[in-house]
Amino acid sequence: MAELLAPTKPLAVNPLKACQPIGASLAFLGLADCLPLEHGARGCTSFNKLFFMRHFNEPIALQTTAMDQITTVIGADSNVIEALATICERDKPKVIGLISTGLSSMQGADLPRTIVEFYAKLPEYADVKVIAAAATDTLGCLESGFALAVEAIIEAVAPGRSSVRxxxxxxxxxxxxxxxxxxxxxxxxxxxxxxxxxxxxxxxxxxxxxxxxxxxxxxxxxxxxxxxxxxxxxxxxxxxxxxxxxxxxxxxxxxxxxxxxxxxxxxxxxxxxxxxxxxxxxxxxxMPAKIARKRAQFLDAMVDTQFQIGGARVAIAADAGLCAALVSFFTEMGAEVIAAVAAAKAPQLANLPLDSVVIGDLEDLEWLASDRGADLIVTNSHGADIAKRTGAALLRAGFPIYDSYGAYAESFIGYGGGRRTLFRIADLLAANFHDLRPYHSRFRTEPETGPGTASRSLSR
The missing domain is CATH 3.40.50.1980 (Nitrogenase molybdenum iron protein domain)
Incomplete structure (x- = not known):
């Protein structure tokens, strides 16, 4: 059982987590003909959109209700209705994911009531499904915001029981x-x-x-x-x-x-x-033959990389679910997880085979990795500078990853993804140790030099 160590710092020095609205928007981006709409200030949505565009290297569908100082005080329901009407008229979506942010949550926005008012005023858009997800910035992280949006989608759209199976x-x-x-x-x-x-x-x-x-x-x-x-x-x-x-x-x-x-x-x-x-x-x-073959390949990769990965000292920082998955993976592969930092609390963290898990930020990761001599750091792209300062290799995982092409297309799961991940880790560790000099005992005498040395040593 791992002890969860709560943060004692009054602020995040080097933030690890992304906010809940980013996670909720990501979930809605997995629906067809959808446009996520964040109910908050322009800057919040612009910041989130930038994260998405750098991570996926693609244009991202994301809109905002553009709350300002006045609407934050007197109410922004009219902003929501106007934004929904504009999106329906201009973009013709089938789904709009309406996401609350820290600003609208503190202002006291009632999104379900506003959606009812929108349909009452503009019944011509009744065929557009508007799904509200409460995902304030002040709680949780990307992972929890994503989960809240999935729950909202199921609540709003999932059918009842069926007699057909x-x-x-x-x-x-x-x-x-x-x-x-x-x-x-x-x-x-x-x-x-x-x-x-x-x-x-x-x-x-x-x-x-x-x-x-x-x-x-x-x-x-x-x-x-x-x-x-x-x-x-x-x-x-x-x-x-x-x-x-x-x-x-x-x-x-x-x-x-x-x-x-x-x-x-x-x-x-x-x-x-x-x-x-x-x-x-x-x-x-x-098990189908193609899956059985991938499993055999994964087992062979475990054998091939055991001397590089076995005993390697690994420090991990990610959202709770990914952090727990990575800890389990590295432990199963024979590595030593010397530090684990999660962005927010989650029940599965307590079950990890570690003494403790820190609920903190990337500054905590850097301290632990430096003090405990990490060979490999596993986190998002914000860990690149930490890896340079500590001399550890960096395996990029999580969100955002903006300094590696095609990171979103990488797969860590299953037999095939596990095999590729093992090879990637072994390569990183091997490359990071290329400048090590061979050990020479201080008791070793200097070899003779000059012509005939080799022949004389062989004759002995």
Whole structure:
């Protein structure tokens, strides 16, 4: 059991976490024909949009109600209604994700009531689904904001129980710890068992970095459709990936009656075997040959990299779910996790095989990595300077990653993703140790030099 050490600093010196509105916006970006609308100031949304654009290297659909000093004091309901009407008229979305921020939450905005007022004043837009998600900046982190939005989507759109069951269809609730590359790998994994997945939200379909025939759209480029969500009650099972989505999973099970299988993560051999076992049980079949081969390749990679990774001293900083997944992965691979820093508290952190987990920022990570001699630091791109100062290698993981092309397409999960991750880690560690000099004992005598030395030493 790990002790959770709460922060004692009055502020974050080198922030680790991203705010809840970013996480909520990310979840809505996984819906098709959607436009997230943040109810707050222009600067907040501009800042969030910049983070997304640097991370995904793509244009991102994101709007704001543009609260100012006056509307913050007297109320901004008219801003919300005007913004919703403008978006419906100009962009013609099927879904609008209306997200509260710290500013609107402190102002006391009642988004559900405002949505009712919007439909009453403008009934011509009744076919546009407006979903409200309360995600203030003052609490949680990206991961919790993402989970709140998924829960709001299920509450607003998920159907009731159905008498129809499609035995080859499964639901997937994908948490914020998963990259678009991860989600794409999960869909291929499920399809290998002959099953059809409905992923909520499907950022692999909308944020994988693809061009569209139209060239540009103010809405999302893909994602889970409302029709897809409407068919979730007919699935044989729901696969929930990430403990942060437990409340959303509970609500989906209550609404649809579909049984679920829950996984803390899909990183590492044990987690991958558990997921494959669940798929085999649902599909009533043995592990497909292509998956078995990937598993064998992963095992071989574990053997190939054991001398580089085994015993390596690793310091990790991320949102709680990803932090827990990375700790479990490195521990399973034989590395020594000397420090773990999470952006916010979560129940699974207490179950990690560590003495303690710090709820803190990247300054805490730097102190721990420096004091305990980390060989490898695992965090987002803000850890690059820390790695330089401490002399450790850096494995980029989490959000944001803005100094590496295609980071969003990387996959850490499953047998294939685990194999590639092991090779990447081993390469980083090997490259970071290239300047080490060989050890020479102080008792060694200087070798003879000059002609014939080699022949004389051989003759002895």
């Amino acid at each position: 499609l035995p080859r269809q499964v639901n997937v609730l994908a948490s914020a710890m998963l990259t678009p590359g991860d989600v794409e790998a999960i869909k291929a994994w499920i399809e290998a068992y002959g099953l059809t997945p409905i992923v909520l939200p499907d950022i692999a379909d909308s944020l994988d970095g693809h061009l569209i025939d139209a060239g540009f759209s103010t809405l999302t480029y893909g994602g889970t459709t409302l029709d897809d969500i409407g068919r979730m009650s007919q699935s044989a099972a729901t696969l929930v990936i990430g403990r942060s989505l437990d409340r959303a999973a509970d609500r989906l099970r209550e609404r649809t009656g579909v049984p679920d299988h829950r996984f803390d993560s899909l990183m590492g051999l044990d987690a991958s075997d558990a997921f494959s076992g669940a798929l085999g049980s649902i599909a009533n079949c043995a």
